[in-house]
Amino acid sequence: MAATNPEALHREKQKKRVGLKELPNAEQGKVxxxxxxxxxxxxxxxxxxxxxxxxxxxxxxxxxxxxxxxxxxxxxxxxxxxxxxxxxxxxxxxxxxxxDIIIRASERMPVYLDHAEQMLAGGFGYVCRCSATDFKKLRDGKDACPCRPRSIEDNLIDWKLMIEGNIAEGEAVVRVKTDMDLPNPALRDWPALRIQHSTHPMVGERYKVWPLLDFQSAIEDHQQGVTHIIRGKDLMDSTRKQTILYSHFGWTYPETLYWGxxxxxxxxxxxxxxxxxxxxxxxxxxxxxxxxxxxxxxxxxxxxxxxxxxxxxxxxxxxxxxxxxxxxxxxxxAKEIDANCERRAFVRNAVCLDLITEIDESNPGDIISISKHPDGAIEGSRIWNLGSRKILVEKQDAEIETIRLKDYADISNINGKAIVQSWDRSDKRPIVHWIPENMAREAELSIPHGMELRSVNGMIEDYELKIGQIIQLERVGFAKIESLTDDLPVKLIWLHS
RNA sequence: GCUCGUGUGGUGUAGUUCGGUCCAUCAUGUCGCCCUCUCGAGGCGACGACCCGGGUUCAAAUCCCGGCACGAGCACCA
CATH class of the missing domain: 3.40.50.620 (HUPs)
Structure with missing residues (x-):
């Protein structure tokens, strides 16, 4: 045997970092x-x-x-x-x-309109009356459109016409001035506000000019003192556009992170x-x-x-x-809810068997109790009454000759007769879930499966069922009780296994 | 086409800043075994990856160069 390197034995395995990465430039209490x-x-x-x-x-x-x-x-x-x-x-x-703070952009319109006017007055924005297609052509060739060099006064006059509703939709737009030589065409003189004369469900027809996302969002983030923006990476160009706007206003852009x-x-x-x-x-x-x-x-x-x-x-x-x-x-x-979910039996394709027991001193009798949760995460038991001597098992399980009725007994199953062979577990026969026939109630389990909703019928253990309760159907999986109406089958909705 | 971004097992992630402690983390999945009581539960174990090619270096998942693949933006949508 070769000499063992003692250091190799003590080498620590690396660990996976848990939780989120640190935010850049984040100060406690100020994010x-x-x-x-x-x-x-x-x-x-x-x-x-x-x-x-x-x-x-x-x-x-x-x-x-x-x-x-x-x-x-x-x-x-x-x-x-x-x-x-x-x-x-x-x-x-x-x-x-x-x-912490809830706002609607539509209720903040005065702020955006005011900043748009500041932008025009400051000469770093302009009203453009080119059509979208004409502008695109110019922009792709890095050419400024004819509206760009117009005077601040002219822009302010057009702006007034816009907000008063005197220019039709599509006839004018407010743009942010950028360098037309920017390598990324999407950034060149990007549109900030456009005309919409439609009725807004929250504020009606009060406003004729509405900001586009890049403008509205930029202004509002600054107003709210947002320090960190986390957004989809499809919005990377938004960051770049907004950074230009921020520098026009003399503001500093927040830290920005992206997800795919x-x-x-x-x-x-x-x-x-x-x-x-x-x-x-x-x-x-x-x-x-x-x-x-x-x-x-x-x-x-x-x-x-x-x-x-x-x-x-x-x-x-x-x-x-x-x-x-x-x-x-x-x-x-499953990890999160398991400890809070009581167990119940749900027997699909139920087959009824006659329960035959010998009287002996180990016989637990006709009243048995089964825990609500296997490791006691939930206290208490379900009380089953076997008085009717009839039990239900799933058809598939009924086809096996020797099975164990979970938490009860080993049985042999021949010709519809479940004959108890042993109260204790005596061999490795399969353990199956079951219910006394007199405790069973019809149930319909609805399972979402892609575009369809599959329905599985069966008999559920009718013991302390509550509407809205999430239970684990033994050997089946988790489900929620959707409705419990007398005379109708219990409605179950499938969660997962 | 232009611009930007991303490439670690089947899936998702850690590690990449400051190269070695990484024969690469964890979860999920799949498979196997165990189980004195859910064989669709639980326990244990196994499987499986650094996009490719060069370069720098004693040493590269980590740095450099070049490819390739995939994705996104280029709306008077958000």
Whole structure:
């Protein structure tokens, strides 16, 4: 045997860093972050990343999160009045707290319009009356458009016409002056505000000129003292555009971090507008349809907010475009909820057997008690009455000759007769779940599976069932009790295994 | 086309700042074994990766150069 290097034995294995990376230039108590959704529907699993990461950083640095509704477009992505409250409650559900500051861009219009005027008066912005296509042509050739050199006075006159509603939509736009030689064409004299005469669901027809995201967001971040922006990397050019605007105003741009695109294999993308259309067309029953990746749907199915946050924080903040599996989220969820879920039996394709027992001194009798949770995480027992001498097992299990009825007895199963062979576990025969026939109640388990909703019928153990309760169906998986109506089967909604 | 960004096992991540302590972390997954009571649970174990090619160096996942692949932006959407 060769000599062992003692150092090699003591070498420490490297550890995985836990939690989020440090934020650059972050000072305890002074960090201000923001989460800025478009209120065109409730929050999705994708938004949950933004909410989780931002709120976690706020917690780490004892900072604040601004929840801002970016509702400055009423034509392409019109805001949904109901969505403001949905998002607020989705946010609260997920983080367990209210956002520190909540604002709507549409109520802050005077601020944006005022800054637009400052920009024009300062000569670093101008009103452009070229058509979008003409401008694009000029911009691609690094050529300034004819409106650019006009005087501040002329710009202010046009601006007045714009905000008074005297210029039609598409006829004018306010641009931020940049270097036309910028290598990135997307940045050259980018548009800051445009005309929209449509009715805004929150403020009506009060405003004729609306800021675009890059302008509105930049001004508002400064107003709120945002120190760190975390956004999708598709918005990298926004950062560059806004940095130019900030330097015009003499402000310092916040630290900016990015994440890549996320897909959850089982859902695909998270298009809110796509879901909205499908709901309107009756493909889905509503925003909480179990097949949808909305937070409300996930919550309805029994996903836990802490688990969802833990999942996103574990993923961390990287610029890679990723595709994750729902299975991973489910594993986080199972870990989180297991200790709180009572067990119940659910027998699909039930087969009824006659229970035959010999009277002997080890016979536990007709009243047996089974723990609500295998390792006692939940106290108490379920009390079963075997008085009817009839039991239900799954058809598949009934085809096996010798099985063990979980927590009861080893039996031989021949011709519909379950004959007790031993009370104690006597060999390695399979353990199956079962229920006394007189304690069984019909149930329907609804399982979302991609575009379809599968339904599995069976008999559930009717013991202390409560509506809204998440239980673990032994050997099947977690499910939530959706409805408990007399005379109707219990409705269960599938969570995961 | 122009601009920007990213490349670590099946998936996702740690490590990359300041090269060695990395025969590369953890989770999820898959497979196997165990189980005195969920074989869709639990326990244990195994599997599996630094995009490619050069270079610098005693030493590279880490630094340099060149490829390649993938993604995003180039909206009067967010």
């Amino acid at each position: 201000v972050l923001r989460f800025a959704p478009n209120p065109n529907g409730p929050l999705t699993l994708g938004h949950a990343r933004g909410v989780s990461i931002n709120s976690e950083y706020a917690k780490m640095y004892h900072g604040k999160v601004v929840l801002r509704f970016d509702d400055t477009d009423s034509k392409v992505k019109p805001p949904m009045p109901a969505a403001y409250d949905w998002i607020k409650s989705d946010y609260e559900w997920l983080t367990g707290t209210k956002a 695109r996320v897909k959850v294999h089982d859902f695909g993308g998270f298009s809110t507008s796509g879901m909205r259309t499908d709901i309107e067309n009756g493909i889905y029953s509503g925003w909480d349809d179990a097949r949808l990746p909305t937070l409300r749907a996930l919550r309805r199915r029994g996903f836990n907010a802490t688990a969802l946050r833990a999942f996103w924080i574990d993923l961390g903040l990287t610029q890679k475009d990723i595709s994750v599996s729902l299975q991973t989220i489910e594993a986080f969820n």
